[in-house]
C-alpha cells in the first residue's frame with residue numbers, strides 16, 4: 001500500500017476532564033499547543049470542540065475562532081474541523097461557529113443513544129447544519145454512529161444538501177451505539193462503496209477498541225482518527241501523555257502497512273479541499 005493516510009486528531013471532545021487525564025487540552029491556548037504537537041507527529045486534521053475554562057461544555061464562537069486562528073498560524077495547511085456535536089438541538093448552539101469557515105465540520109446524520117443520553121439530531125437540525133455548511137463552504141464529515149445514518153447521508157446527497165464524494169466516519173465501540181465488531185466494520189465499508197463509490201472514510205474506535213479499529217480501517221482502505229476525545233489510554237493502566245503520543249501510535253501503524261501519514265497538501269487533495277491559503 002502506498003496511499004498516504006490522513007490522521008485526524010480529536011484533541012478535546014465534550015469529555016474527558018482534567019480529573020480523567022491531565023493531558024486533555026481545555027483552554028484555546030492549551031488546544032493550540034496540543035494541536036501543534038499532534039501536527040508535528042503526523043496529524044493533518046484537528047477535530048475541535050471547545051470548553052469553558054472550568055472544563056464544562058461551550059459553544060462559544062469566540063473560542064472556536066481563537067483555536068482556528070492559532071492552528072492556522074502554527075500548523076500550516078492543517079485541516080481544521082469543528083464539531084457540531086454536543087447536547088441540545090438548537091441550530092444556533094450547534095451551528096453558529098460555522099460562520100468562521102473552518103475547512104470541515106462534523107455532521108451526524110441521525111439520532112442515537114449514547115451511554116447516558118440521547119444524541120439528538122432531528123431532521124430539521126441536520127438539514128439546517130448542512131445548509132449552513134454549504135453557505136459557508138465548509139466540507140462535512142459525515143458521522144455514522146448507527147446504521148441508518150449512512151443511508152440518510154446518501155439521501156441528503158441525492159437531495160442536493162450534501163456534495164459527493166462524501167467523507168464518512170464510522171464510529172465503533174461507543175456504548176449503546178455500534179459495537180467494535182469486524183464484520184460490522186466490513187459491512188459498513190462495503191455499503192459505503194455501494195452507495196457512494198468515490199467516498200473516502202475512516203473507521204474510528206472508541207476507548208480500548210481504538211488501536212484494533214485503526215488497523216481495520218487501514219486494511220479496508222480508510223484513514224485514521226485518534227485523540228483524547230476518543231481514548232485517553234495507551235494501554236489498560238497507562239494514560240496517554242498527550243494527543244501527540246496517540247498520533248505517534250497511529251503514524252507507526254501506517255508504517256506497518258508500508259505507508260505513512262499524509263502531508264497537509266496530500267490530505268487536502270484526498271478530501272477534495274482547496275490547498276491552504278495564506279490566511
Ligand code: ZN
Nearest residue numbers: 013083085229
Ligand atoms: Zn467530537
